[in-house]
Amino acid sequence: xxxxxxxxxxxxxxxxxxxxxxxxxxxxxxxxxxxxxxxxxxxxxxxxxxxxxxxxxxxxxxxxxxxxxxxxxxxxxxxxxxxxxxxxxxxxxxxxxxxxxxxxxxxxxxxxxxxxxxxxxxxxxxxxxxxxxxxxxxxxxxxxxxxxxxxxxxxxxxxxxxxxxxxxxxxxx
Numbered sequence: 309x310x311x312x313x314x315x316x317x318x319x320x321x322x323x324x325x326x327x328x329x330x331x332x333x334x335x336x337x338x339x340x341x342x343x344x345x346x347x348x349x350x351x352x353x354x355x356x357x358x359x360x361x362x363x364x365x366x367x368x369x370x371x372x373x374x375x376x377x378x379x380x381x382x383x384x385x386x387x388x389x390x391x392x393x394x395x396x397x398x399x400x401x402x403x404x405x406x407x408x409x410x411x412x413x414x415x416x417x418x419x420x421x422x423x424x425x426x427x428x429x430x431x432x433x434x435x436x437x438x439x440x441x442x443x444x445x446x447x448x449x450x451x452x453x454x455x456x457x458x459x460x461x462x463x464x465x466x467x468x469x470x471x472x473x474x475x476x477x478x479x480x481x
Contacts, residue, residue: 310425310458310463311328311426311428311465311466312430312459314466315431315432315469316469319468319470320471320472324473325386329365332384332425334383335364335366336365336383336384336386337366337367337368337379337383337423338368338386339370339374339385339387340353340367340370340371341371341388341390341393342371343396365386366380368385370387371400372396372397373411374393374412374415374416375415379423382422382423384426384427385422385425386429389429390431390451390454390455391451394408394454397411409454430455430458431451433451434448462478463477464477465478
């Protein structure tokens, strides 16, 4: 099963996605997309690793090149999140650059082929305004392309608002 969980900042989307994983089969993988830039980021990553380990997650770091991820066994994977992955692929010199959306979608296909269940967390786009500075439009367009294509492929699409899941496609399991 492929599920896309979207929502705004602090909407509860991550907690909801994690609750879906905790209902699923073992093994549980947490595909972490955050780039570690400094000691503060490293401390945050370590704190989250400990929290996830207590819930029987194995963390797989994948800030770039999702297609290179190899899961040791079939199970349930939670990718957190597409916003980070899109920024990393778009702006990191080692990333996919102009091919970001296609690279991420190919990577998602590769990961999903290794899972029983894949749950992907993403940010809402184009609901917070229309006038963005700098290169933000390019980022938002790439993320929207990924969100739209993934929503079309997904078995379930759920938007979380104030911690409340609203299903646009599929049903809550």
